[in-house]
Amino acid sequence: MAHDWLWRCVRVLPERGQIGIFNRSYYEEVLAVRGAPDLLEAQSLPASLVSAKIWEQRFQAIRGFERHLARSGTVIRKFFLHVSKKEQKKRLLERLDDPDKHWKFSENDVRQRASWSEYMRAYEDGGARDLDRARAVVRRARGQQVVYARLVVAAAIVDALEELELEYPKVPPGRKKALERARHELMSEK
Amino acid sequence: MAHDWLWRCVRVLPERGQIGIFNRSYYEEVLAVRGAPDLLEAQSLPASLVSAKIWEQRFQAIRGFERHLARSGTVIRKFFLHVSKKEQKKRLLERLDDPDKHWKFSENDVRQRASWSEYMRAYEDGGARDLDRARAVVRRARGQQVVYARLVVAAAIVDALEELELEYPKVPPGRKKALERARHELMSEK
Numbered sequence: 001m002a003h004d005w006l007w008r009c010v011r012v013l014p015e016r017g018q019i020g021i022f023n024r025s026y027y028e029e030v031l032a033v034r035g036a037p038d039l040l041e042a043q044s045l046p047a048s049l050v051s052a053k054i055w056e057q058r059f060q061a062i063r064g065f066e067r068h069l070a071r072s073g074t075v076i077r078k079f080f081l082h083v084s085k086k087e088q089k090k091r092l093l094e095r096l097d098d099p100d101k102h103w104k105f106s107e108n109d110v111r112q113r114a115s116w117s118e119y120m121r122a123y124e125d126g127g128a129r130d131l132d133r134a135r136a137v138v139r140r141a142r143g144q145q146v147v148y149a150r151l152v153v154a155a156a157i158v159d160a161l162e163e164l165e166l167e168y169p170k171v172p173p174g175r176k177k178a179l180e181r182a183r184h185e186l187m188s189e190k
Numbered sequence: 191m192a193h194d195w196l197w198r199c200v201r202v203l204p205e206r207g208q209i210g211i212f213n214r215s216y217y218e219e220v221l222a223v224r225g226a227p228d229l230l231e232a233q234s235l236p237a238s239l240v241s242a243k244i245w246e247q248r249f250q251a252i253r254g255f256e257r258h259l260a261r262s263g264t265v266i267r268k269f270f271l272h273v274s275k276k277e278q279k280k281r282l283l284e285r286l287d288d289p290d291k292h293w294k295f296s297e298n299d300v301r302q303r304a305s306w307s308e309y310m311r312a313y314e315d316g317g318a319r320d321l322d323r324a325r326a327v328v329r330r331a332r333g334q335q336v337v338y339a340r341l342v343v344a345a346a347i348v349d350a351l352e353e354l355e356l357e358y359p360k361v362p363p364g365r366k367k368a369l370e371r372a373r374h375e376l377m378s379e380k
Contacts, residue, residue, distance in 0.1 A: 002205035004262035010200045015192035016234060044206060046263050057261055064254030071247050072194035073236050 001043060005029045005058070006065060016073065026065075030058045034122045035115050055125070077160050079153050080123075085116050191233060195219045195248070196255060206263065216255075220248045224312045225305050245315070267350050269343050270313075275306050 006026055014020030024032075033039045034055055066076055083091070088109075095105040112119075171179070196216055204210030214222075223229045224245055256266055273281070278299075285295040302309075361369070 002207075003203060004259060004264065006258065007200065007203065010197065013193060013197065017192075044263075049261055049263060054261075061254070061258040061261070064251070064258065068196065068251040068254065069194060071239055071244075071251070073234075073239060074194070 005033075005043065006061060010065075013069075013074075026062060030055055030062070031119065031122050035112065035119045055122070075160055075164065077156055079156070081149055085113070088113065195223075195233065196251060200255075203259075203264075216252060220245055220252070221309065221312050225302065225309045245312070265350055265354065267346055269346070271339055271343075275303070278303070 006029075009022060009026050012020070033043075040050070040054075070076060092105070092109060095101040196219075199212060199216050202210070223233075230240070230244075260266060282295070282299060285291040
């Protein structure tokens, strides 16, 4: 809260050569925060900066930020796993029925279902369009298709890695002789 | 080097209510780095991302980043203190003449003077325009006018603070009585 809303994500960006996974990420700021006005209020923004334009401005910031990352060599893949209202109800009831899933249950999830159409509008207004623009793989994780959704995400990640055309470092010719010598030394050990 | 070039600045951004001072800052990335190709090379960018457009892309990233900060409540003031080539020569010679200034001297500064016009083009190409767009106060810190330049910068900072119309927190009516009681208690101490 003491910083701009992108800051906490930027701080933990992966280094070159590393993969970072952001579960929900700064998209919370244009979706969850948009659906719950008290979350926005808690961000201590000057009143003059809070207007109806704020969500479009945040999408603009996200696009600019990711464009900068991409131009700095970061490959970004975004996944939106859609769950229908009916499917969510089923999953929430499972959490109430099964004692092993009680820990996952939050009254807040039930309360927020009341704003379902509000959230959907937020997704459609900017989220979906924005995800699409960034070559996101958007899949529907409905019903028993959770396993399928996971496969699709895994395949997209494999594709992204293959597109990088990564190679093991090439061994310079001189080095090969040294490797042969080392083999010889190991084999002649008593 | 393990991160995008904005990252190290973002990490140390001041919290709400704090003032941060960036000496040179990410403008190094469009000025110093532009003037010295080996600095860009050291950033390990994929070759496909390094083109003639890279400087304009970096200015775009800076503008987007600062727009995001401004919309998050950060007040930004940028200062560009210009020194002429003649004045720089005088200052470098002073560092060679005065033993107390030897520590400040770097052969690198002399070497980079050879690219003076290159640097000036970089400033004019994007730097000056960009600074202006962000309501920067650009002053010439020439000759004996260093004291004057400092005054101008200080005045701009005072202006920025005054524009925030900061106030001490208001004490609620009930609290006043509690303060009076505390005064009474302090005064009646033996």
